[in-house]
Amino acid sequence: MALRRIPGVRAICDFQVIDESPDWIVVDKPAPLMVHPANGSREPTLLSGLEVLLAAELAGGRGGLSILTRLDRETSGLVLVAKHAAAAKALSVPLASRTAFKGYHAISHGWPSWDEMVVDGPLRRAGEVKESRIWLRQCVDPGGKPATTHFRVLKRFEKEARPFCLLRCVPETGRTHQIRAHLEHVGHPLVGDKIYGTDGSAYLAQMEDGLDEVHARALLLSRQALHAAELALEWEGEVHRWECPMARDLARFLGAA
Structure with a gap:
């Protein structure tokens, strides 16, 4: 008997504006909204939604939007977007020099034996060192690029007699899938x-024709439990700090909503 397929999660362009100036805008991106269009997809994206929202400003001719803090489609939270080329160039400096601060909240499996930990684990594409059916998958390897993440346990809890924890994650570097691969x-x-913590079959199934019931039950959530909760950087001599509350689906899993 064939397994029933679970319908894909539809992305809705319903982001929330957190803060705004004539030069930049900070928004709270929901999952599974994509940031940019990809592979000819006609799905809504954060970029297309912002272009509609800011159409009058963009008509002024100062240049297009530049998304500066990109998130995976399945990661929710803060995204910083420059409104013109000059702002993009200036804001890229603290981001590239690692003087900007980014903080994430994550829900992970198990109860760590530690309350705080720094993972200093170089990352490279897994397919370069071993067989991997997923091109984007990263792994810790001595020959990879330097990657460091600070983790702190905020809460340990149980759900259906299984242990989970809420973590605060602060990456020093910005490698692909860094927090996910380090966890x-x-x-x-x-x-x-x-992708991570599994054999990747759920990801491959979703890419092909949708998740089946077995994969959906095993995952517990329809997307990865990662949320960009904090962002801070200097702009024109002033430090700006932004926060946004945990997304509703993650808050429900925690029992907070």
Whole structure:
């Protein structure tokens, strides 16, 4: 008997504006909204929604939008967007020099034996060192690029007699899938992650023709439990700090909503 397929999660362009100036805008992006269009997809994107929202300003001819803090489609939270080329160039400096601060909240499997940990684990594409059916998958390897993430346990809790924890994650570097790969490396992968902490079959199934019931039940959440909660950087001599509350689906999993 064939397994029933679970309908894909539809993205809705319903982001929330957190803060705005004539030069930039900070928004709270929901999952699974994509940031940019990809592979000819006609799905709504954060970029297309912002272009509609800011159409009058963009008509002034100062240049197009530049998304400066990109998130995976399945990661929710803060995204900083420059409104013109000059702002994009200036804001890129603190981001590139690592003087900007980014903080994430994550829900992972298990109870870590530590309350705080720094993972200093170089990352490279997994397919370069071992067989991997997923091109984007990263792994910790001595020959990879330097990657460091600070983790702190905020809460340990149980759900259906299974242990989980809420973590604050602060990456020093900005490697692809850094938090996700580092959490897998220390044995506490994200809840809902289709690539890390699993054999990747859920991700491949979703890409092909949708998740089946077995994968959906095993994942517990329809997307990875990662939320960009904090962002701070200097702009024109002033430090700006932004925060946004945890997304509703993650708050429900925590029992907070």
